[in-house]
Amino acid sequence: xxxxxxxxxxxxxxxFAFFTLVLVSVYWVNRAARxxxxxxxxxxxxWVFLELSALTxxxxxxxxxxxxxxxxxxxxxxxxxxxxxxxxxQGTGMSYLRLLRPVAIFGALVALMLGALMHVLMPMSxxxxxxxxxxxxxxxxxxxxxxxxxxxxASGIVVxxxxxxxEGRLVDVFLAxxxxxGTRVEYNxxxxxxxxxxxxxxxxxLDGVALVTLSATGRMTxxxxxxxxxxxxxxxxxxxxxxxxxxxxxRQLIRPDTQTLADLGVTLAEVRFELMSxxxxxxxxxxxxxxxxxxxxxxxxxxLGAWRQVLGAIFALVLxxxxxxxxxxxxxxxxGRAGLAFVxxxxxxxxxxxxxxxxxxxxxxxxxxxxxx
Numbered sequence: 001x002x003x004x005x006x007x008x009x010x011x012x013x014x015x016f017a018f019f020t021l022v023l024v025s026v027y028w029v030n031r032a033a034r035x036x037x038x039x040x041x042x043x044x045x046x047w048v049f050l051e052l053s054a055l056t057x058x059x060x061x062x063x064x065x066x067x068x069x070x071x072x073x074x075x076x077x078x079x080x081x082x083x084x085x086x087x088x089x090q091g092t093g094m095s096y097l098r099l100l101r102p103v104a105i106f107g108a109l110v111a112l113m114l115g116a117l118m119h120v121l122m123p124m125s126x127x128x129x130x131x132x133x134x135x136x137x138x139x140x141x142x143x144x145x146x147x148x149x150x151x152x153x154a155s156g157i158v159v160x161x162x163x164x165x166x167e168g169r170l171v172d173v174f175l176a177x178x179x180x181x182g183t184r185v186e187y188n189x190x191x192x193x194x195x196x197x198x199x200x201x202x203x204x205x206l207d208g209v210a211l212v213t214l215s216a217t218g219r220m221t222x223x224x225x226x227x228x229x230x231x232x233x234x235x236x237x238x239x240x241x242x243x244x245x246x247x248x249x250x251r252q253l254i255r256p257d258t259q260t261l262a263d264l265g266v267t268l269a270e271v272r273f274e275l276m277s278x279x280x281x282x283x284x285x286x287x288x289x290x291x292x293x294x295x296x297x298x299x300x301x302x303x304l305g306a307w308r309q310v311l312g313a314i315f316a317l318v319l320x321x322x323x324x325x326x327x328x329x330x331x332x333x334x335x336g337r338a339g340l341a342f343v344x345x346x347x348x349x350x351x352x353x354x355x356x357x358x359x360x361x362x363x364x365x366x367x368x369x370x371x372x373x
Contacts, residue, residue, distance in 0.1 A: 004089065008076070008102035012289075016072035016110070023064040024057075031056055048132075055129040058121040062114065062281075069110045070288040070317070073103055074310055077296035096297055096359050103293045107286030114282035119250045127247040155179070161192075169193060173205060175230065186211040187230065194232075203230040245270045250278060269335040273328065276341035287348030288317060294355040313351075320347045 032053045080086040089099060147164045156179035162172035170192040178184040189208030194201050210223040245253075245266045253275040256268060295313035324344035331340040 004094070005102040005105065008080075008099075009106055011076045011079075012072050012103065012106040013109070015075050016068050016106070019068040019071045019075075020061075020064060023068055024060055027064060028053070028057065028060050031060065052129065052132060055125045055132070058117055058125045062117050062122060065110055065114055065117075066285045066288045069107060069285050070292040070313075073106070073289040073292035074296060074313075077293045078310075081296060096294070096356060100290055100293060100356075103289050104286060107289035110285040110289065111282035114285050115278075118278040118281060123247055123249050126244060130244065130247060173203075173208075175203075175205075182215045184213045184215065186213075187228070189228075195229075201232045203232050204228070205230060245274045248274070250275065253278075267332075267335075269332055269338070272335050272338035273331040273341055276331075276338045277328075280341045280345050283342075283345045284348060287345065287352060290352045291317065291348065291355070294352060294359070297359045298355065316351050320344045320351070323347055 032049075035049065035052060035056070077086075080089075086099075147161055150158055150160045152158050156177065158174075158176040160174040161170045164170055171190070173187070173189045173192040175187040176184065177187075187205055187208060187210050189205035191206045193204045193206070195204050205228045206226070208225060208228065210225065210228065212221040212223065213219070248264075248266075248271070253271050256271045291313050292310070295309045298309040321344065324341075327340035327343040331337045
């Protein structure tokens with residue numbers, strides 16, 4: 001690697017680190033604020049908030065890295081042009097294609113970071129985050145049952161617990177359920193326990209009475225019980241959850257087993273597209289860097305500077321993303337179309353080649369022709 005390559009690469013990495021830190025901070029703070037409100041409202045501790053926030057960081061970084069690479073490439077290219085360093089480099093005989101070599105190396109480094117995220121950290125963090133969210137969702141004591149307060153966890157349901165012992169025993173429980181039209185049921189129990197059930201937690205009421213009132217007739221029926229089970233699945237939703245294909249490790253995506261996929265609730269098309277995406281998305285970091293740096297070349301032939309060209313590059317990246325989303329919809333329905341995950345990569349290559357071809361033509365037009373004396 002030459003001295004020029006090391007210089008440009010150092011410039012790119014320094015600016016990239018700055019933009020990554022800023023964008024990750026802004027994006028993460030926005031996500032963390034909403035997560036904090038939700039967790040605190042459910043009675044969770046601050047440590048749970050920190051744990052879930054940390055588990056969301058790999059996904060935040062995955063989104064931010066290509067943006068930071070593009071911003072760093074644009075910033076460095078504009079600064080080189082403004083300080084006339086680009087003119088000096090070109091004066092030494094370096095072509096536009098040669099100037100893109102350190103940018104390609106920079107993009108490859110970012111792609112390696114993205115590859116580590118996509119193949120290792122992202123599946124692990126998503127799986128762990130999903131497990132913790134299920135545990136929190138099933139923690140009815142923390143979410144709904146608060147000693148000495150009337151709580152309405154869902155429309156038509158009111159719960160009151162006088163005391164919750166350290167062992168988790170609920171003392172003096174009142175529960176009113178009026179979700180069924182025309183019927184209201186009130187449960188009064190001396191104690192209650194939470195037990196796991198096939199569809200979620202079950203509230204076991206002990207030594208109590210149930211009052212069933214029919215609004216149409218005004219008739220009340222009294223039922224005395226020693227123990228009664230009340231399904232809390234309606235309060236928190238189903239206990240089970242389908243597996244997200246993004247939680248599966250890459251080794252499981254390479255050789256998927258049909259029976260395993262059926263047990264997990266994912267399709268072969270989803271598995272193949274996810275595998276291709278984990279290889280395609282890191283390549284986009286290389287292309288976004290090249291597009292951002294090369295777009296500034298066009299500004300050298302415009303009196304208005306490079307900002308119009310940069311905006312055009314941003315618009316091109318948006319179109320590439322839209323095309324990628326459309327291709328993903330087709331690939332998710334047919335396992336034979338998993339290769340469509342590389343559509344954004346192919347379009348990015350086309351954009352880079354188009355920019356270089358346009359710059360080459362513009363340079364030939366601006367080179368003065370030698371007239372013989």
